[in-house]
Structure formats: structure tokens, C-alpha cells
Amino acid sequence: MKNKLSFVIGGIQGEGIVSAGESIIKILSRLGYYAYSARKFSSRIKGGNTAIIITVGTERVIAVEDKLDIIVALDQETISIYRDKLEEGGLILHDEGIEMDVVEGNGLKIKPLPLTKIAKESGASITKTTAIITFLSRILDIPKEMIIKYFEERFSHKSDKLLQSNKTAWETAFEYDIELDDKYKKQLSVPKETKGRPVMIGNEAVALGALMAGCRLMPAYPITPASEVMEYMGKVLPQYGGIMLQVEDEIAAVTMAIGGGYAGVRSMTATSGPGISLMTEAIGMASITEVPVVIVDTQRVGPSTGMPTKHEQSDLFTLYYGGHGDYPTIILTPSTVEECFEDAIEAFNLAEKYQCPVILVLDLDLGLSIQTIDSLDYCKIKIERGELLTNDELRNIDSKEFKRFIDNETGISPRSIPGGVNGFHHVTAVEHNEKGLPTEDTTVRKRMIEKRFRKIEPLQQQEHIKVIENGSDTLFLALGSTFGVISEAVNLVESPKVDIAAIRMLRPLPIKQLANLLKKYKDIVVFENNYRKQLYAIITEALGYHDKIHSVTKYDGTSFSIGEITKKMGEI
Amino acid sequence: MKNKLSFVIGGIQGEGIVSAGESIIKILSRLGYYAYSARKFSSRIKGGNTAIIITVGTERVIAVEDKLDIIVALDQETISIYRDKLEEGGLILHDEGIEMDVVEGNGLKIKPLPLTKIAKESGASITKTTAIITFLSRILDIPKEMIIKYFEERFSHKSDKLLQSNKTAWETAFEYDIELDDKYKKQLSVPKETKGRPVMIGNEAVALGALMAGCRLMPAYPITPASEVMEYMGKVLPQYGGIMLQVEDEIAAVTMAIGGGYAGVRSMTATSGPGISLMTEAIGMASITEVPVVIVDTQRVGPSTGMPTKHEQSDLFTLYYGGHGDYPTIILTPSTVEECFEDAIEAFNLAEKYQCPVILVLDLDLGLSIQTIDSLDYCKIKIERGELLTNDELRNIDSKEFKRFIDNETGISPRSIPGGVNGFHHVTAVEHNEKGLPTEDTTVRKRMIEKRFRKIEPLQQQEHIKVIENGSDTLFLALGSTFGVISEAVNLVESPKVDIAAIRMLRPLPIKQLANLLKKYKDIVVFENNYRKQLYAIITEALGYHDKIHSVTKYDGTSFSIGEITKKMGEI
Amino acid sequence: MTSFKKYSNDISPSWCPGCGHYSILRGIQVAADKLKIPNENLVVTTGIGCSGRLSGYVNSYSFHGIHGRVMPLAQGIKLANKELTVIAAGGDGDGFAIGTNHTLHALRRNLNITYIVLNNQIYGLTKGHTSPLSDQGFVTKSTPEGAEDIPLRPGVLSLSAGATFLAQSFSGFQQQMIDLIVKGIEHEGFSLINVFSPCITFNKTNTYQWYRENLVDVSEDKDYDSSNSQMAMMKLMETDGLCTGLIYQQNEENTNDLIVDVDTKALVNQDLTISQEDFNHLMKGFI
Amino acid sequence: MTSFKKYSNDISPSWCPGCGHYSILRGIQVAADKLKIPNENLVVTTGIGCSGRLSGYVNSYSFHGIHGRVMPLAQGIKLANKELTVIAAGGDGDGFAIGTNHTLHALRRNLNITYIVLNNQIYGLTKGHTSPLSDQGFVTKSTPEGAEDIPLRPGVLSLSAGATFLAQSFSGFQQQMIDLIVKGIEHEGFSLINVFSPCITFNKTNTYQWYRENLVDVSEDKDYDSSNSQMAMMKLMETDGLCTGLIYQQNEENTNDLIVDVDTKALVNQDLTISQEDFNHLMKGFI
Ligand SMILES: Cc1ncc(C[n+]2csc(CCOP(=O)(O)OP(=O)(O)O)c2C)c(N)n1
Numbered sequence A, B: 001m002k003n004k005l006s007f008v009i010g011g012i013q014g015e016g017i018v019s020a021g022e023s024i025i026k027i028l029s030r031l032g033y034y035a036y037s038a039r040k041f042s043s044r045i046k047g048g049n050t051a052i053i054i055t056v057g058t059e060r061v062i063a064v065e066d067k068l069d070i071i072v073a074l075d076q077e078t079i080s081i082y083r084d085k086l087e088e089g090g091l092i093l094h095d096e097g098i099e100m101d102v103v104e105g106n107g108l109k110i111k112p113l114p115l116t117k118i119a120k121e122s123g124a125s126i127t128k129t130t131a132i133i134t135f136l137s138r139i140l141d142i143p144k145e146m147i148i149k150y151f152e153e154r155f156s157h158k159s160d161k162l163l164q165s166n167k168t169a170w171e172t173a174f175e176y177d178i179e180l181d182d183k184y185k186k187q188l189s190v191p192k193e194t195k196g197r198p199v200m201i202g203n204e205a206v207a208l209g210a211l212m213a214g215c216r217l218m219p220a221y222p223i224t225p226a227s228e229v230m231e232y233m234g235k236v237l238p239q240y241g242g243i244m245l246q247v248e249d250e251i252a253a254v255t256m257a258i259g260g261g262y263a264g265v266r267s268m269t270a271t272s273g274p275g276i277s278l279m280t281e282a283i284g285m286a287s288i289t290e291v292p293v294v295i296v297d298t299q300r301v302g303p304s305t306g307m308p309t310k311h312e313q314s315d316l317f318t319l320y321y322g323g324h325g326d327y328p329t330i331i332l333t334p335s336t337v338e339e340c341f342e343d344a345i346e347a348f349n350l351a352e353k354y355q356c357p358v359i360l361v362l363d364l365d366l367g368l369s370i371q372t373i374d375s376l377d378y379c380k381i382k383i384e385r386g387e388l389l390t391n392d393e394l395r396n397i398d399s400k401e402f403k404r405f406i407d408n409e410t411g412i413s414p415r416s417i418p419g420g421v422n423g424f425h426h427v428t429a430v431e432h433n434e435k436g437l438p439t440e441d442t443t444v445r446k447r448m449i450e451k452r453f454r455k456i457e458p459l460q461q462q463e464h465i466k467v468i469e470n471g472s473d474t475l476f477l478a479l480g481s482t483f484g485v486i487s488e489a490v491n492l493v494e495s496p497k498v499d500i501a502a503i504r505m506l507r508p509l510p511i512k513q514l515a516n517l518l519k520k521y522k523d524i525v526v527f528e529n530n531y532r533k534q535l536y537a538i539i540t541e542a543l544g545y546h547d548k549i550h551s552v553t554k555y556d557g558t559s560f561s562i563g564e565i566t567k568k569m570g571e572i
Numbered sequence C, D: 001m002t003s004f005k006k007y008s009n010d011i012s013p014s015w016c017p018g019c020g021h022y023s024i025l026r027g028i029q030v031a032a033d034k035l036k037i038p039n040e041n042l043v044v045t046t047g048i049g050c051s052g053r054l055s056g057y058v059n060s061y062s063f064h065g066i067h068g069r070v071m072p073l074a075q076g077i078k079l080a081n082k083e084l085t086v087i088a089a090g091g092d093g094d095g096f097a098i099g100t101n102h103t104l105h106a107l108r109r110n111l112n113i114t115y116i117v118l119n120n121q122i123y124g125l126t127k128g129h130t131s132p133l134s135d136q137g138f139v140t141k142s143t144p145e146g147a148e149d150i151p152l153r154p155g156v157l158s159l160s161a162g163a164t165f166l167a168q169s170f171s172g173f174q175q176q177m178i179d180l181i182v183k184g185i186e187h188e189g190f191s192l193i194n195v196f197s198p199c200i201t202f203n204k205t206n207t208y209q210w211y212r213e214n215l216v217d218v219s220e221d222k223d224y225d226s227s228n229s230q231m232a233m234m235k236l237m238e239t240d241g242l243c244t245g246l247i248y249q250q251n252e253e254n255t256n257d258l259i260v261d262v263d264t265k266a267l268v269n270q271d272l273t274i275s276q277e278d279f280n281h282l283m284k285g286f287i
């Protein structure tokens, strides 16, 4: 009996590998287990190796383990890539059609299975997925009724023919004699609770959060690995009177969202690095015109087209420093799927409160890793619309005197939206006076830029770093999905454990809290996936302390493994 | 007799104010004087006040003085704006048509002149410019023959009618009895040499440098304050077998230039902040594909449309840190018109040597200030094409084995261009192997990104900061046109003078030299025109030393005045 | 008939005296007055250029954005609140150089917006650079030897991209222009009105006089049927785009129900709160 | 007739088996072979998409850039070296969504480039999102309730933007396609070839069979005159763009002398050094 178990399903892209993995995760999650998966795929549609690595456990999992207990291989490449990661006593299940150059022994068990054959005989090649799921669930000792129920639900909307083929497939797979010693079957400890838990990816959590936050307009342009945000919104928005619209490019997407935000609708768009680069000018416009808008960046490897399906955290610099001229934005960096949900809601509140663009930054692993989460908390949903003038307030306004951009103490000027009586005013992306009219007056320019930055200053004093203390004088600091890997690594060691932290708001940087952390810790080690040490640089630029802060980077298109973190811990 | 004299010509935009100023500068420069001017204009075509402030001297001038000796006013606003800057014993010349609320006395002399009248009577309203020039040159005691010769040259290509009108204007203006006491005439000391010197703006110097460096392709999109680069190129390129092309937008402009650079032609484009934001994605492409290209950014006030005709240095962050992903670029920052010329040449050499985008950064004052310079040095023109394979070398290559992106020690891989036998290869903006083929291999990714950054590392060790030592332990550091203002301020004080420096290469930052400067000086004060202390932050991010480095910023759309610098010197 | 002043904010435009853009500003104000659009329900968005300044002179909600992006901005506003009257305006450079992509896609998206092109066939604000609508041979600062490229013709292009309403007018034809703007606003879908608007400072070719001599009014052709798209296309091709009037208006009902659907509330008026029950249902989708 | 292999670099394409793009790759290779273009003088540039991968399989200079910018890239190369044969290729999303602006301006600029649109009316690489060329009602991941917008038609649009050569073909019509690519390359000016290229994985509507049933060949119409632009426009409008063959080719001589001028050397072959004398002359301009 194990508390945690890891396996990989790998094969040719287009064979339904990811879908099989997702099903297994869903089934396990219904049983009360937690699972976390990592997707390996390339920038092509069919062909090329793809794999999903899954770690299942009785408690929350937020990164995959380095070692594997089972390999399910539909092609040879999967075996050659993952062979080395197999634990002693591990098991390889493979399609009987593929040639094997690995041999049994040393506890390794190899089992050919008639996956392709079953699919063929069932009459539809995509039932291979069903066969994989069935065999794997047998090895994992998942109750048969569960699986069948899952299948029935899954295929109930499909054509009769497809349902029938699948049924044939799963029945054959259930009947097939695996001839496997019980000792090779992988048995997980019974989960604490058997309640069914949701399975989600970060991109979906962002979309769901946005929907719940009242986002009703999402113009977007598809791009890996961010498209799921628009896809989910496209599914649910029409049900709540909203619109998701695929538009001509990213410039249009963000500008339309800005139009929506200006007109009073909570609006967002989602993209990845190339789109962010294209949106830069318009984001500056939203900031100088003080329009609320939310932009999601699920990062991939850059620059340029880069590696569209690989993991990196290299948009931090451009999000933090990029865009011509000086203008404020707020940047949120969730590090778990739950935080994706919560930060999406927070993003809309901050955007309206501070009347500026809010950027929600994920990375590929956080955006795409299918995982079990605890039920999201309805109570966390709060909609705060900031200084939005009510109709009553507007009725008392003299439209000739209305100062949309009044330079008050907080820098936050009460806002009217089109349709609001008396509140009409001019907005321009040119520097302007309190009424919104263009100006070239030096004093006004100075006041207005100071006003815009003053708005967000209070955020620097707040606590936006999540710290988990283990009594160490060393802090491992990260953002995004890296936090999960570090947590799992720390959980693994007995002691001494390092303290760990995730930055949850990158801009404005929580200077005060960072300064306190710098006082408190002997060493702070910043982990990140990019070449230029972007997070490290942002922190040191703001705070100095070069000698106390250390940098660990990885920029080969993959995230840190638990082992890499453990090794760093050993080096302290 | 004075060694330096300052005056302003101001009036309604569209009346030929700048053109009058430029003529005066040209005439003075032909006499052996140096002049430097600052333009004040707004983002509209006709109407609104515009002015050109000119400081003339017997030695090189690189900033305008704060005080004025003469005001030439074609409208009232000019007087109200510049009245306070007039020296005691100053002179106001004004069009007799405008109402005056300022009175003579305290040495102030006011002289109405029949400018509009002369223009009207000459038969063409644009001869007002000619009248201004004539009167001003009389006050400045410029020989009459000089002026007439200048006019004759200037109008020789124009229609007979226009020439005649102008002639009438200047003759009337020469004959008009100014009735001005000699003591009000402003006499400049005789210049050291009477050789004629060129009059240029930074944008033209860049264009001329580019032409001389062999740039033969310039696709561009117009934008204030960078358009003069394309305009000059449009004039001269066709004469040297080159092409300047106004294209549909900035994305097209830079991408076409990249196409040109890839195909072996030295190519560039020029823009300002908004264009830079739009070009970001493509600049990343040029970097990852290792294509040489030169991009000029003449900065204006940002963000967004900002203040198109006002001065700022706020693109540093986005140029240094911007763009998704990690990729190298080289950023040059000339601080005088001569350096604009030299750096333009250097930019093309560096772009081909290091096979990456080179960005040449000016600011509005440097780009547009009309000024007298010393003759540019033909010997500084060197064309070095880097590791470009010759036809002979190519003939010995096996095209199947050719590694366009070979990962050698320097990181600089020999390059072939289309048309070159055997040198054909694939180029992709996706991460690629040494042959240029797309890859998702982690080891290759790591090696290739390291290779690309390794290329430009040696530049960090070189000296790219211009330092002028005055024996002080304080260094005033700046870039762009700010350097000129600081120089003039330092020239003014007797002692103690601070040492002064200009950063000439922003990226890669000359770390070694900076470190030495930090050792040498007690204090380094960074002057810059932006809100976020961009230069200061870039330096401190790289070097720490927060306590030694100080920041002085100004972000109201105007550059530092000499007085503001002098004041800072006093505070030390 | 001075009640259109209601739509003027009394700021005197920064345009050169005589600029064609004045007439278009007035045209919009008079049309708004004719349609009695409440000031607070009118939104005027503009791009960047001399033309872009227009929104700063209208007494309504108005947004002067970035160069070339007036279309997505206007569409975002209309999508957010379909009850607003959204008028977009911009220069020929704004809409047919940097903004071409958005212009064409706005046409095919067919939201109920009126887009007025202030077409002076030149870049005014940058002081006289060539525009994609400038004729071949046109000499400017950026084409000292004359423009080389085949000019784009807004009319033909708009029809090709699926325009459901296309009109053309001229700054010198105030009455026609006002009528067309009114029709454009009334059209249930996207309306593009290309107005020739002389730049008296930099375009010495396409002057008021030149337009008067070269423009033909389609309504003079008795057989002209503005609901026939092929006829419209032919007319535009024959006249090289130099015709005015209502060139084309689609008869059929608007099919785009993104914002047309009368049953649904404007996005801005939707209830933002989603019940716990609905939330639970959404969560179920993930189990 | 396997010498076209000379233009293949032996890398096996990453496309799905049966993808329409294979046929276009072969079409380009065979056309290059027919025209005996030396490998080193051929430059193939592509955008991003499944289509974008094409340049990686041609044995020549080739450049796979960023999404939507294949046109400026190709034009930069051609401007730099007019002696090269430049073929650009890209998806319908690449050229008619994000890249529309560049496509239209490339047409009007009329440089001697051949641009092949790999038109599957869908976004392949992003796994099945709608394209501006998708028909109304088309259901995809991003239009779960069916596409709303009026589709763009590359043919009509290209003619409107001043195309001097327009052809259409289909992945299933190899011979026709090869002929048209050859003609396109030979055309002295910009040639756009819109090839319907089924995405067998995500587009279940516009399949091979669908195209076979819906496409008409203009050459079957005896009276069709491909040098008549109005006739071409009518044909495209009548068939809703679903016609193949040589739709339009301008008879007149190419007027764009940016790179056509035979007397001047290619930019890449110009002497870069400017004499001291010339420099002094240039400097005089500033005195
Ligand atoms: C991204 C960007 N590029 C360039 C500019 C500079 N610019 C301002 S207005 C303009 C064109 C103006 O022409 P048009 O749109 O025809 O308007 P007009 O001034 O003629 O009314 C340009 C290129 C800018 N503001 N932003």
C-alpha cells in the first residue's frame, strides 16, 4: 500500500494519450484521491511523442514525482524516454505491437497488452483510450463499477455507434487475462475521504474565476498554452449573458477588452508571450486612460515563436518593465490552481479599484497541468467595483465641471461609464488634464503621472508573499508552478526543511514584506525558469542585498524536478 | 562683445518659425559660429505657439542657455512664456500687429517691426520668415552680403514669383529704419575660424551615418519625432542604389528590415515609443534567428500616444528588458550629433558582427535640435561585415552538413545569405539546432540560448562610457541629450566642477567600467528624463551600490535646464 | 437649427483653418441632433491623426485612443453596451494603413457601429507623408519621387470585406454627408462612410476643387440600385472609387446576433452575481 | 520526373497523414524544378501554423518567422535581392486574420513575389479554432455556437487590393496547382495563389469531397477572360469564391520600379562604400 504512486502514459500525439490521463485523474478524483499531472507535448498535431505523467496520492499533490511506478507505452519512444525514471520493482505496460528492447529482471515487470488490437476490433480506433483506461484502472485496483459509470457518462452524448465501440473495448479489456501477479498491481492506500473532487487546469480556474467575478466580455486570439481560457469562456459566457469572441489578432483582442472595460463591463483577454509583446502599446493606453482590464499571460518558452509547448517563466521582465513610457499596472502571480481562481476574481476587483490593467501571469505547467483540487470556495467570490459613480451620484454632477481624472489624495478618481447621465467626458491616450482634455502643460503632466503611480503605491505595503515557515534561516522563493515543486521537495525531506515562499503579486512589488524577509533570513534563494534571472533581478533592483539573495535558474523548456530542488537543499 | 548669445523666435505654428530659426543657424554657422537650438512645438499643424530657442557662440554649444538676450515674438504668447527668461538689458522684437502689455524700462528695449506688413506687401505671406531673418541678422550684425547670398541660394529653385516676393521682403526689411541704438544690437565676438560648418539634427546624423555605413534598405512608418530619419534616407538612398519605403505599419517596417538583413543588405528602420512597442515581437525574432538589423528609437513622452512632441527618455526599460522571453540585443546611446553619426555606423558593424538587432536610442532633443557641428569625420567610416561567408568559402561547404548556427566558442556562427551557393539552410524563430532546424530537445535549447548570449558578453568588458574628468569625486552620469546640458552647466562653473559621463552603450551594460567608476567615485548621480528612474535602476540592478548611486529625474516633458544642473552641483 | 451645439463642447479645434475635418465634425453633431441622441448615450471614438482630434470636440462620452485601433475600441464599447450609439472616426492612415486589419474585420463582424473615415489621402498630423489612399505618383516627404504603390480604395475594399452599409461623401457636401451619417447610424449593422476631407496644408492635389471636379453622385444614375452589391462594386470600379452617396445597403435582416438579439440585456446591465447553486453546477462540470 | 526531390531536404513533415499541405509542398517543389531555380536562389518564407512548417521541408534558403508577418519578411528579402525567387506561404489565419494588413499592402506594393495561401478555413496548429475564412455557422472550439461573422473571401479581397495576379487551386488538383504556381512565379509582380487545403483533423466540413463538389474551374467557362478584372470580380462574387484556375492576371507592364528596374543592381550587390568626394558633397547639403 502506497500513499503516492506515479505513472506515465505515453505514445504518439493524436492517439488520445492526454485524454486517457485526464480520465484516469477524474476517476481517481471521484474516489477521493488527489492527482497531479504534467503534460509533455510538441508543437504538432499528430505524430511525435506525447506523454502525461501522473502522480496520485491520498493527500494533495502539486507536482509530479521524479520517479515512476508504471510506464504505459503506446510507442517505443515513451520507453526510451522514461525507462530511467522507473522505480525498482516497476512495471511497464505496453501495446503488444511495439518492439521491446528492454528486458525483465531486477524486479522490472513487462507486460504487453492488446491495446491496438482491442481498438481495431471495437470498430473505432479512438477506443484505444478506453482500453488504456480500463487496463490501468485494473492495475490500480479501481472498482469496476466506477469505471463503467464513468464511461457511460462520458459517452452518453456520443453516437450510439461510438458508445457501442467503446463498450466493446472496455468489456474486452475487462475480460482480458492480464496474468499479472498481485505484487505488481499498484495499490494505493484508501483515501481519507471518498468525496469526489474537481479536476482542473490553471487556465480553466482562471476562466471560472473570471466568470464568477462578473467578467462578461472576452475578446481573444488563440495561442498555446492559453487557449483553454477562451475555450472555457466561450462555453459558459453565453449562458450568463456574456460574449467570448475570437478576433483578428491580439492587438484587437486587448483593445476590444479595453473598450469593454471603459464601457463598464468587466473584460479580459488571455494570451501567451507573443501576444503580450503585441499588446504592449494598448496596455499602456489602458493605463494612461485609467481603464480597468484584465490580461492573462500563460507563459511559454520565448523569445519569438520560441517553443510553444514548453514551460518557461520568461515574460516577467517584459510584464514588469516593458512598454514604452512609464505607467502603472498590477501583476498577479498565482502559484496553484486554487489561486488561479482566486486571483482571477481579485484581478477584476483590483482593476476596477485602481482603474488600471491587471495582468494575471501563469506558466505552462500551472496553466495546463490537469490536477485534483479541493472544491473552490464560493465565499471567496467578492465583486467590488471601486469608485464607480452611481446614477444618483451622477445626477448631482454638473457635466461641464466633471473631472473624470481628478487629482485627489489617493489618485483614484471617481469614474463614470457611457450611458451615465452628466458623466460624459473626454478620454485620451495623450497626456490630459483632470477633465480628460489633452494638454502639454508641464505642471499638469507631472501631476498626472504622479497621480497614476500614487494609486497603486499602497499595494507595496501589503503582504503579497505567501510564506510557509519551517524554522529555517533559508528561504526558497519562487512564483507560479515552481512553488508546487518546491513544496513537494520540502515535504519529502525529514529535516532540516527550508522555509518556502511564493510571490503572489509581482507589481507593485511587496517591498515592505520583502524587506522584512530580507531581514529575517540569512539567505534567500530565488528559483525561476528563465535565462536572465528575471525575478531575482526585479527583487534586487528594488532592494539591493545582492549578497543575501541567490539565484537558481533553469531554461531548457522544462520545469524544475523535485530532485533538483532537493539537491539544492542539500547544498545549503 | 559676447562669446555667447541666446534668443528665441516664437509665434503661431505654421508661420515658418522653425524655418527662420534654422536659416539663422545656417547663416551663423557659415560665418564660423556654433549654434544650438531647442524646438518647442505642439502636436498640431497650424495654430498654437511654437518657438525655437537658439544659443550662438564662438565655441561649440550643446545646450541652450536658460537666459535670453532677445525675444522675437510673432504672437503674444511668446512674450508671456519667455519674458521671464530675458536678461537685463534684453531686447524684444515683435510684430507690430500684436498687442504689448510689457513696457520698456530697467534696460528692457522693445521694438515693434512691420513683419506681417512686409509679408503682405511682398505678395506672399510666407515671406514673413524672410523678414524675420533679415531683421534678426541686422540686429546680430551679420554682413548683408551673407544674408542675400543665403536667400538667393535658398530661393533659387523656387518659382520666379516666389523669389520675387522674397526679394521684395528682404529688401524692404534691409531698408527699414529700425531706429535702434547700437547698444541694443547684439554683437558676438568674432569666431575663431570663419569656416562654414554643417548644421544638423541628430535624426539626420543617424541617417547620414547609416547611408555611409552601407545601409541600403529602410522600410519605415512615420512618427514624431523620428520621421526625419526616413525623410533623409528617402532623399539620398535612391542616389546610392538603395530603397526607402513607407510601409503599412511598424510591424511591417521592422519585419521587412529583418528580411533585408537576412538577405544580406544592411537594413534599418526608425520609430518612436509606440512603434517600439509594436516592434517588440519581431525584434525577438531577429534575435533568435540571429539576423542583423538596426532600429532607431527617437524617444518622446509615453506611455501610449503620450505627448508626441515632448522630450523624455522613458523607453530605456522596454528596450533593455522588454519583449517576451530572453534574447540579446545591443543598445547604443549617442549623446551628441557627431555620436549619432558614428554610432549609426557602429550599429551596422555590431549588428553584422554579433548577428543581432542593434537599437540606436535618441531622445527628442537630440533627434530634433538643430545645431552647428564640426565637420563629420570620413575616416570614422568603417564597414565591417563580420562572419559573412565569402563565395569562395561557400564553395567548399557541403550544403547538407552546413551548420548555420554552429555553437562555437565565441557564439558567432559564420553566416551565409540567400544566393550563396551551398549555404542554404533553414531559419526558424522556433528554437532550433545548429543546422537551423526546429527542436524541442532540452540540451539543445540550453546550449543555443547560452550561445546567443555568449556572443555579446565581450562587450560588457569594453569601455562604453565617455568620462570627462575634472578631478572631482562626484560623477554626474547621463545619456542622450542630457549629457550636453550637464557639460554646459559644468563649463559655466569655475570650480569645483564635477566629473561627467555619458553611457554610450546601454546593453550589454559596460559592467566592468561601471564597477571601476563605482570604486573611483564617492557619489554617482544619474540624471534622466523619466519617472521610474530607468537608467538608475538598470545600473543598480546590475551592480548594487544603492547608497553610492543617486537619482535625479525630470518627467514633465521638458529636458533639464542648465540651471537645474548647476543647482544640483551646488547641493553636493 | 443650432441645437446641434448641444453636441459641441466649445473647445475650438486645433485643425488648420479650412481643413475638411471641420465639416465632418459638424456633420456628426447635426446628425446626432437630428436623431436626438442623448449626449450620455453617444460615444465617439477616434484614432490618432489630425482626424483623431475630432472626438475631443464632441459633447458626449468620447475616446481618443492609439493609432490604428479605433475599430476594436469601438467594437469593445458596443459589445459592452449595445444601447449606446457608437460612432468611430479616423484618418485614412489610421484605418487603411496601420488599422487595415481591424477595419476589414469590423466590416465582417457587422456590429451596429458607424465608422466615418476622414479621408484626405495623406497623413496630416505627421506633416505630409503618403497614405495608402494616395494616388500613384503622389509626391510627399516620404515619397520624394512619387508614390509607387497601387492605392487602396476604401469603397471596393469594404464591399469585399462584407460591408452591409457603405456610403461616400465629401466635406464640401454637408447636406449629403449629414443624410448619410443619419442613415448610417440608423442602419442595423456596421456602416462605413468614407468622406473625402481635404487637407489644405499638405495635400495640394486632392483639393476641394479637385474633388468637386472628380466626384460623381451615384443618385444621379437613375438605374442605380444601392441594394445590389454587384452593381455597387461595378460603380466603384468604374469611377475608381470617386463616387458619393449611398453606395450599398444590404436589404436583409442583420444576421449577427452578438448584440442584435433584442431579448438579451446589454452586457453592462447583466447581473454579475452568479448564485451558489449555479456555481455548484459549474463545479460539477469538473468532477 | 522525380528531380523535384532536389528541393526536398528529406525531413519528413510533421503534418497529419492526409493533410492538404503535403500536396502544396510538392507543388512548390515540382514548380521550382520545372523552372530550374537553383536551390540557392530560392527563398521560401512561411508564417506560423501547420502551414508554416512548409519552409522547413524545402531544400533552399527558407525562413519560418512569426505569426502573420510572412509578407513583410518576404518583401524585405525581395527588396534586398531582386534576383532571388521568393515564395511565401502561410495559413488562412496567418494571412487573413493577424496578417490581413500585410497581405493587402503586399498586393498593392506588387513586388515580384509568389504568395501561396494554404487555406483550410480553420486554425490547424492551435487545434481547431475558427478562421476568418470559416463559413458562418461553423462550429469550433472557439465558436461553440457557430461562427457569427461574414467570412472573408481571399479572392475578392485580393482583387480589391489591386492584385495583378490571382489564382485559386485545391490540394486535390496537383496538376492545376503546379501550373498556377509556375505561372505565378513567372508573373512579373505579386502573385497570390489561394489553395484550398483540407485540414483532415479539425475541419470536418470543408473536406476533400466537399471541395470537389463545390469548386468550379473558371477555364470551363469559354467566355472567361482572366485579364478582365471586372469579370474576375463577378466570377468570384457569383461563386462565393469557390472557383479555381487563373482568376486574374493583369496584362499591362508592371509599373512598380522599386525592384523591376533592370538597369539597377540588386541592393545586395550595391557597392557599400561611398567616396570621400560624395561624402563631402552630402555634407555640403547641411551647410
Ligand atoms: C503606432 C503609431 N505609429 C505612428 C504614429 C504617428 N502618427 C500619428 S498620426 C499618423 C497618421 C495620420 O494620418 P491619418 O490617419 O490619415 O490622419 P490625418 O492626420 O490625415 O487626419 C501617424 C503615422 C503613432 N501615433 N502611433
Ligand SMILES: Cc1ncc(C[n+]2csc(CCOP(=O)(O)OP(=O)(O)O)c2C)c(N)n1
Pocket (backbone or CB within 6 Å): A221, A222, A223, A224, A250, A274, A275, A278, A305, D048, D049, D050, D051, D052, D066, D067, D090, D091, D092, D093, D094, D095, D118, D120, D122, D123, D124, D125, D126, D131, D199
Ligand atoms: C502572435 C501569435 N499569436 C498566436 C499564435 C498562435 N498560433 C499559432 S498558429 C496559429 C493559427 C494557425 O492557423 P493558420 O494560419 O490557418 O494555419 P494552419 O495551422 O491552419 O495551417 C495561431 C493562432 C502565435 N504563434 N503567435
Ligand code: SF4
Pocket (backbone or CB within 6 Å): B045, B046, C014, C015, C016, C018, C019, C020, C021, C050, C051, C120, C124, C125, C198, C199, C200, C201, C202
Ligand atoms: S494638416 Fe491637413 S488634416 Fe491636419 S488639420 Fe491641417 S488641413 Fe487638416
Ligand code: SF4
Pocket (backbone or CB within 6 Å): A045, A046, D014, D015, D016, D018, D019, D020, D021, D050, D051, D120, D124, D125, D198, D199, D200, D201, D202
Ligand atoms: S491539424 Fe490539420 S492542418 Fe494541421 S497538419 Fe493536421 S490536417 Fe494538416
Ligand SMILES: [Mg+2]
Pocket (backbone or CB within 6 Å): C049, C091, C092, C093, C118, C119, C120, C121, C122, C123, C124, C131
Ligand atoms: Mg489622412
Ligand SMILES: [Mg+2]
Pocket (backbone or CB within 6 Å): D049, D091, D092, D093, D118, D119, D120, D121, D122, D123, D124, D131
Ligand atoms: Mg488554417
